[in-house]
Every structure is written in C-alpha cells, then in structure tokens.
Amino acid sequence: MKRIADSTVRRLSVYLRFLEDSVTHGVRTISSQELARRGGTTSAQVRKDLSFFGSFGKRGLGYPAAELTASLRDILGLDREWRVIIIGAGKIGTALAQYHGFRQRGFDIIAVYDADARKIGSKWDGLVVRDIREVERDVPQELPDIAVLTVPSEEAQAVAERLVGAGIEGILNFAPVQLKLPAHITVRNVNMAMELEGLSYALTNRERSGEAQ
C-alpha cells in the first residue's frame, strides 16, 4: 500500500470526531461536502482522503455514517485498547492523567511516573505515581504501547532514551525539543510554544501570511 501523508491521517481524525457526533445524533448518511464543511476542508479532499483506503460511499447518496465511523476507527488503529504511560507528574502531566477524553477513545493510562520523591506514591484517579526507576522493570512486564513525555525540556532527551531502552516504541512528546531517537521509534510532538509563535507570526504579518487554520 502507498505511503499515506501525515496530513491525511490528521484529517481522518477530524472526520472521525464529527462522524461519531453525527452518529449519536441519529444521522444515517453524510456527504463529502458536509464532512468537508465541518472539517474545514473541501469535498474533493475528503473523497481523496477516503479513497486511499477504499470505497465507502454510495454515489448520489453519500457515506453511511455508522459504517464509515467503524472503518475510520479500523484504519486509525482505534479498534483496540492502547496502553499509555505518562512520564512526569507535573502540571501538564497531571492534567493529562485526569483527562477522561483519552480513555474514552481507547487510550488507557495505566501508570504515571516521576522522579520527585515528594510526588511518588501520591494518587489521582486511582493511579499511584511510581518511581521513574521502576520503568525499566515495569515496561517489559506491562507492555505499554505509548509513553507521554511531560518532563522538563532538559530531561526529555535522556528520559526518552531510557524509555526506548525499556522497550517503548511510541512517544507523545510535550517538551519543546526535537528528540533524536532510533528510526523505528515513532514520535509525535505537541509543541504549544510553537503554535503560539505561529499565531504571533500570523498576527504580525497578516497581509502576507494566509489566515487559514
């Protein structure tokens, strides 16, 4: 199968969220146009995105909402539970650990780790904060799929390497640094400072930069 662009996968995620919403509101079928309107794109883009994975619609009618929802879930790998650990029980790590939106979508937070003795042993939401030194023992046993990295930026690279050493293959990195890791490790970055700076640029150069989201 052809390599799928990152931007396509992102859009599928957006379509999926709107589809789920539509299904719970009793919508039966949905057109590429409607999907585009809500996803902030064009109908041709929607059809092209979906066409990479198959043919889901009926001409003259649109896409069956429930079936397409299921198909997108499959495509995105959301037809299973993902085991997630959070590394760094600080401000942002705490917010993420307590956020129920993730569990709802199949991302099950199984453990939280920190290096600070004052935090280790404290509980939220039924999760006890563990000592980061236990990560090398726990990961091979509990086999988490994804680590969410919310440690201070200076620590991020070193901690990421430890995680990889322990067997982690997917990392969601919140530290504003570019991690250097072996090629078989999948990393995604959430860089809020970058987004704010993007806003700053756009607001500063309104004429020249487009206003698109």
Added chain:
Amino acid sequence: MKRIADSTVRRLSVYLRFLEDSVTHGVRTISSQELARRGGTTSAQVRKDLSFFGSFGKRGLGYPAAELTASLRDILGLDREWRVIIIGAGKIGTALAQYHGFRQRGFDIIAVYDADARKIGSKWDGLVVRDIREVERDVPQELPDIAVLTVPSEEAQAVAERLVGAGIEGILNFAPVQLKLPAHITVRNVNMAMELEGLSYALTNRERSGEAQ
C-alpha cells in the same frame, strides 16, 4: 512578500529555540548543518527557510548565533509582548496559566475566565479567575491579542464567537473541534487526541507509514 508556508514558520520556531540555547552556551556561529541536525531536518531546508527572509549567514563560516536569534525573533513577531487571556479554568487551563515558559517567551497571561461560580474569584499565581460575562467589557479595555480556549468541546464554538464579538483576533484552541470563524480571525489548534491517533495509526501501520516525526 511571498506567502510563507506554515511548515516554514514552525521550523523557524524550532531553530529559534535551539539558537537561544546555543547563545546561552556561548556559541558564536552555527552552520545550517548543525541547525538541521538539531531541528530534525536538512541543511538545504534550513538555508531555504532562512532565505525567504533575507541573507543572514557568512559563506564558509555559518550564521552568527546571536544575530540570527534576534532576526528570528523579529520575523516571528516575538520582539514585543503579547497579551494573552485564558478561557476555561479547568485542568488544562490551569496547567497553562501556571506554566512560566510562556511568559518567558513574551506571552503574558493577563487574565483567566471561567463560567463556574465556584472557580470565579479563586487565585493562582497572582491571577484571579474572572467571570466569563466580564469578557465583553474587559477585552475592549485591556486589548488582549490572543485567547487560549480551554473550555469543554461543546462550548468551544459559542465561546469563540463571543470572543470574536468582543474583539479578539487570535485564538489558540485546545478543544478538539474545528472552529468556524470569520476569515480575518487567526486560529491555531492544539489537538492532542489527533496526535495520539496519529501515533496509533503509525504504530498500527508501521510498514506503510514512514517513521518520520
């Protein structure tokens, strides 16, 4: 001036962070190659990105770190203070309000708003949580540049429209919905669920999807 790609602006942000770091460590000049290595890209890309804005380097030598840092700040509009308000004093809003990394980079959080009577009036870090109903009065007076939107997804569209009505022109949206707003409003999204789903896709389809960050 030519329209600058979003991806370019994002990379400038990454270069800037590494440059600041280098400057504080006493580095005088830096090559496109080194910048590329740390930014996870190629040296040609770095040079092309910078060339859109001018000619900053010296052939045979590289870029003067301090000067390039200053230039990038200028380009990104970081040579001023940005006034930021946070809407929604929940889990993620609280984490952001207490994060000092933003203030450090010139994003000054001047107020936090919420709709929940139990939260209004409480304080963190010297900021008192205000009633969202005051936003229409405050914005024209205090002229914040950017609103960070951290309210529940169902509320996001309505609250965003209120903000725009009050005069806000830049929004950093954390709710996993695509906001529909007038074209002159600049919106950036931070969608963590989308990133997690991107990881899920990548881990599920390792062979077909690239491993690139």
Added chain:
DNA sequence: CTGAGCTTGTGAATTGATTCACAAAGTAGT
C-alpha cells in the same frame, strides 16, 4: 597572495499534496 576547504544562497529539478473536472452510479419523482 594563493590554494584548499567550508558553507551559504538559490535557481532548477523533483517529489508530494491538493484541486479540477467528469464519467459512473446511484436516488427520486412521474
């Protein structure tokens, strides 16, 4: 001052993503 060795800046080439445009396939009304 010269030549070896780097590194930038940038057109040209290439690769990648989006948009166009339309045949094909369906629906619905009569």
Added chain:
DNA sequence: ACTACTTTGTGAATCAATTCACAAGCTCAG
C-alpha cells in the same frame, strides 16, 4: 422506464514544498 438531480471515485492538472547541485563568498594555513 425515463428524466432530472446528486454525489462518489479518480485520473489528470495544478499548485506547493523539498531536495539537488553548484557558483560564489569567506577563512585560514603556509
């Protein structure tokens, strides 16, 4: 069964971003 109307799926065309490749500029050693 026929007509008018929708909407998909997809090659082809266009638009955009990245990579290539190299002349030109600078440093430094001798």
